[in-house]
Amino acid sequence: MAERSLLNQLIDALRCLPGVGPKSAQRMAFHLLERDREGGARLARVMADAMARVQSCRRCRTLSEHDLCGICANPxxxxxxxxxxxxxxxxxxxxxxxxxxxxxxxxxxxxxxxxxxxxxxxxxxxxxxxxxxxxxxxxxxxxxxxxxxxxxxxxxxxxxxxxxxxxxxIAHGVPLGGELEHVDGGTLALAFAGRRDL
The missing domain is CATH 3.40.1360.10 (Dna Topoisomerase Vi A Subunit; Chain: A, domain 2)
Incomplete structure:
Protein backbone atom coordinates (compact mmCIF):
# COMPACT_ATOMS: atom_id res chain seq x y z
CA MET A 1 0.00 0.00 0.00
CA ALA A 2 1.39 3.40 -0.98
CA GLU A 3 2.21 5.98 1.68
CA ARG A 4 -0.22 8.84 2.00
CA SER A 5 1.20 12.13 0.78
CA LEU A 6 2.26 14.80 3.26
CA LEU A 7 -0.47 17.04 1.84
CA ASN A 8 -3.15 14.47 2.70
CA GLN A 9 -1.62 13.95 6.14
CA LEU A 10 -1.71 17.72 6.74
CA ILE A 11 -5.36 17.92 5.68
CA ASP A 12 -6.26 14.99 7.96
CA ALA A 13 -4.31 16.55 10.85
CA LEU A 14 -6.19 19.86 10.52
CA ARG A 15 -9.51 17.99 10.78
CA CYS A 16 -8.84 17.36 14.48
CA LEU A 17 -9.87 20.98 15.16
CA PRO A 18 -13.51 21.54 16.18
CA GLY A 19 -15.76 22.61 13.35
CA VAL A 20 -13.16 21.83 10.68
CA GLY A 21 -14.46 19.42 8.07
CA PRO A 22 -12.70 18.04 5.00
CA LYS A 23 -13.25 21.14 2.81
CA SER A 24 -12.13 23.62 5.51
CA ALA A 25 -9.07 21.51 6.28
CA GLN A 26 -8.20 21.38 2.60
CA ARG A 27 -8.54 25.18 2.26
CA MET A 28 -6.32 25.73 5.33
CA ALA A 29 -3.66 23.33 4.07
CA PHE A 30 -3.54 24.91 0.61
CA HIS A 31 -3.46 28.41 2.10
CA LEU A 32 -0.49 27.55 4.33
CA LEU A 33 1.42 25.79 1.54
CA GLU A 34 0.68 28.28 -1.23
CA ARG A 35 0.52 31.63 0.56
CA ASP A 36 1.90 31.48 4.10
CA ARG A 37 4.65 28.93 4.62
CA GLU A 38 6.25 31.17 7.25
CA GLY A 39 2.95 31.29 9.16
CA GLY A 40 2.60 27.52 8.83
CA ALA A 41 6.11 26.96 10.18
CA ARG A 42 5.42 29.32 13.10
CA LEU A 43 2.12 27.52 13.79
CA ALA A 44 3.92 24.18 13.83
CA ARG A 45 6.62 25.44 16.24
CA VAL A 46 4.16 27.08 18.65
CA MET A 47 1.80 24.11 18.53
CA ALA A 48 4.62 21.65 19.29
CA ASP A 49 5.82 23.86 22.15
CA ALA A 50 2.29 24.23 23.57
CA MET A 51 1.62 20.48 23.35
CA ALA A 52 4.84 19.81 25.25
CA ARG A 53 4.60 22.54 27.90
CA VAL A 54 0.96 23.44 28.62
CA GLN A 55 -0.49 21.42 31.49
CA SER A 56 -3.16 21.75 34.15
CA CYS A 57 -2.76 24.21 37.00
CA ARG A 58 -2.35 22.10 40.15
CA ARG A 59 -4.80 24.29 42.07
CA CYS A 60 -7.64 25.08 39.66
CA ARG A 61 -7.05 22.65 36.75
CA THR A 62 -7.10 25.31 34.02
CA LEU A 63 -4.51 25.29 31.26
CA SER A 64 -1.14 26.80 32.15
CA GLU A 65 2.50 26.42 31.27
CA HIS A 66 3.36 26.87 34.96
CA ASP A 67 2.57 24.86 38.08
CA LEU A 68 0.16 27.63 39.13
CA CYS A 69 -1.77 29.61 36.52
CA GLY A 70 -1.70 33.41 36.46
CA ILE A 71 -5.05 33.68 38.22
CA CYS A 72 -4.17 31.35 41.10
CA ALA A 73 -0.79 33.05 41.51
CA ASN A 74 -2.32 36.55 41.59
CA PRO A 75 -2.49 37.80 45.21
CA ILE A 170 -25.45 31.69 38.03
CA ALA A 171 -28.85 32.69 36.69
CA HIS A 172 -30.22 30.95 33.63
CA GLY A 173 -33.01 32.15 31.44
CA VAL A 174 -33.94 34.58 28.70
CA PRO A 175 -30.89 36.08 26.98
CA LEU A 176 -30.46 39.85 26.93
CA GLY A 177 -32.31 41.17 23.89
CA GLY A 178 -34.11 37.85 23.44
CA GLU A 179 -37.73 37.69 22.34
CA LEU A 180 -39.99 35.49 24.48
CA GLU A 181 -41.69 33.92 21.48
CA HIS A 182 -38.31 32.52 20.32
CA VAL A 183 -37.18 31.17 23.70
CA ASP A 184 -37.56 27.42 24.27
CA GLY A 185 -39.83 26.14 27.05
CA GLY A 186 -37.02 24.88 29.31
CA THR A 187 -35.19 28.22 29.22
CA LEU A 188 -38.43 30.10 29.88
CA ALA A 189 -39.22 27.81 32.85
CA LEU A 190 -35.75 28.50 34.31
CA ALA A 191 -36.25 32.24 33.81
CA PHE A 192 -39.55 32.13 35.70
CA ALA A 193 -38.12 30.00 38.50
CA GLY A 194 -35.16 32.39 38.90
CA ARG A 195 -37.13 35.64 38.82
CA ARG A 196 -36.12 38.42 41.24
CA ASP A 197 -37.48 41.65 42.66
CA LEU A 198 -36.98 44.93 40.81
Missing part, protein backbone atom coordinates in the same frame (compact mmCIF):
# COMPACT_ATOMS: atom_id res chain seq x y z
CA UNK A 76 -5.00 40.49 44.18
CA UNK A 77 -7.71 37.92 43.42
CA UNK A 78 -10.38 37.39 46.13
CA UNK A 79 -9.55 33.96 47.58
CA UNK A 80 -12.90 33.80 49.43
CA UNK A 81 -14.84 33.44 46.14
CA UNK A 82 -14.54 30.34 43.98
CA UNK A 83 -16.29 29.99 40.63
CA UNK A 84 -16.66 26.41 39.35
CA UNK A 85 -16.75 26.07 35.56
CA UNK A 86 -16.81 23.15 33.17
CA UNK A 87 -14.03 24.18 30.76
CA UNK A 88 -10.98 26.51 30.80
CA UNK A 89 -12.47 28.62 27.98
CA UNK A 90 -15.28 29.64 30.34
CA UNK A 91 -12.77 31.37 32.64
CA UNK A 92 -11.80 33.67 29.79
CA UNK A 93 -15.47 34.39 28.99
CA UNK A 94 -16.32 35.21 32.63
CA UNK A 95 -13.24 37.37 33.18
CA UNK A 96 -13.90 39.33 29.98
CA UNK A 97 -17.65 39.83 30.53
CA UNK A 98 -17.88 40.38 34.29
CA UNK A 99 -16.11 42.06 37.17
CA UNK A 100 -15.57 38.74 38.98
CA UNK A 101 -12.21 38.91 40.80
CA UNK A 102 -12.29 35.60 42.67
CA UNK A 103 -10.63 32.29 41.86
CA UNK A 104 -11.76 29.39 39.67
CA UNK A 105 -11.96 25.63 39.56
CA UNK A 106 -12.25 23.75 36.24
CA UNK A 107 -14.15 20.47 36.24
CA UNK A 108 -13.34 19.43 32.69
CA UNK A 109 -16.90 18.24 32.09
CA UNK A 110 -20.03 17.13 33.96
CA UNK A 111 -20.97 14.00 35.86
CA UNK A 112 -22.14 11.41 33.35
CA UNK A 113 -22.06 7.82 34.61
CA UNK A 114 -23.16 6.48 31.21
CA UNK A 115 -20.03 8.04 29.67
CA UNK A 116 -17.80 6.89 32.52
CA UNK A 117 -17.38 10.41 33.96
CA UNK A 118 -17.56 10.32 37.74
CA UNK A 119 -16.31 12.51 40.58
CA UNK A 120 -12.69 11.36 40.13
CA UNK A 121 -12.57 12.43 36.47
CA UNK A 122 -13.83 15.90 37.43
CA UNK A 123 -11.31 16.39 40.23
CA UNK A 124 -14.05 16.76 42.83
CA UNK A 125 -11.68 15.40 45.49
CA UNK A 126 -9.33 18.32 44.71
CA UNK A 127 -12.27 20.75 44.91
CA UNK A 128 -13.40 19.32 48.25
CA UNK A 129 -9.83 19.61 49.53
CA UNK A 130 -9.83 23.29 48.61
CA UNK A 131 -13.11 23.82 50.46
CA UNK A 132 -11.63 22.09 53.50
CA UNK A 133 -8.19 23.75 53.46
CA UNK A 134 -8.80 27.25 52.12
CA UNK A 135 -10.88 30.18 53.40
CA UNK A 136 -13.54 29.94 50.72
CA UNK A 137 -16.79 31.63 51.74
CA UNK A 138 -18.83 31.18 48.55
CA UNK A 139 -18.81 28.75 45.63
CA UNK A 140 -20.44 30.06 42.48
CA UNK A 141 -21.52 27.31 40.11
CA UNK A 142 -21.27 28.35 36.45
CA UNK A 143 -22.36 24.97 35.10
CA UNK A 144 -24.63 24.32 32.12
CA UNK A 145 -28.33 23.81 32.98
CA UNK A 146 -28.44 20.33 31.45
CA UNK A 147 -29.50 17.18 33.29
CA UNK A 148 -25.82 16.27 33.82
CA UNK A 149 -25.00 19.87 34.80
CA UNK A 150 -27.78 19.93 37.39
CA UNK A 151 -26.63 16.61 38.84
CA UNK A 152 -23.05 17.93 39.01
CA UNK A 153 -24.22 21.15 40.67
CA UNK A 154 -26.21 19.20 43.27
CA UNK A 155 -23.27 16.90 44.00
CA UNK A 156 -20.99 19.91 44.59
CA UNK A 157 -23.65 21.70 46.64
CA UNK A 158 -23.98 18.67 48.93
CA UNK A 159 -20.31 18.50 49.87
CA UNK A 160 -19.95 22.31 49.99
CA UNK A 161 -22.77 22.37 52.57
CA UNK A 162 -20.84 19.87 54.71
CA UNK A 163 -17.99 22.40 54.83
CA UNK A 164 -20.32 25.31 55.67
CA UNK A 165 -19.63 27.08 52.38
CA UNK A 166 -22.34 29.22 50.75
CA UNK A 167 -23.27 27.85 47.34
CA UNK A 168 -24.85 29.88 44.53
CA UNK A 169 -25.54 29.21 40.88
Missing amino acids: KRDASLLCVVEQPSEIVAIDQATDFRGLYFVLGGRLSPLDGIGPDELGLDVLEGRLRDESIMEVILAISPTVEGSATAQFIADFAARHGVKITR
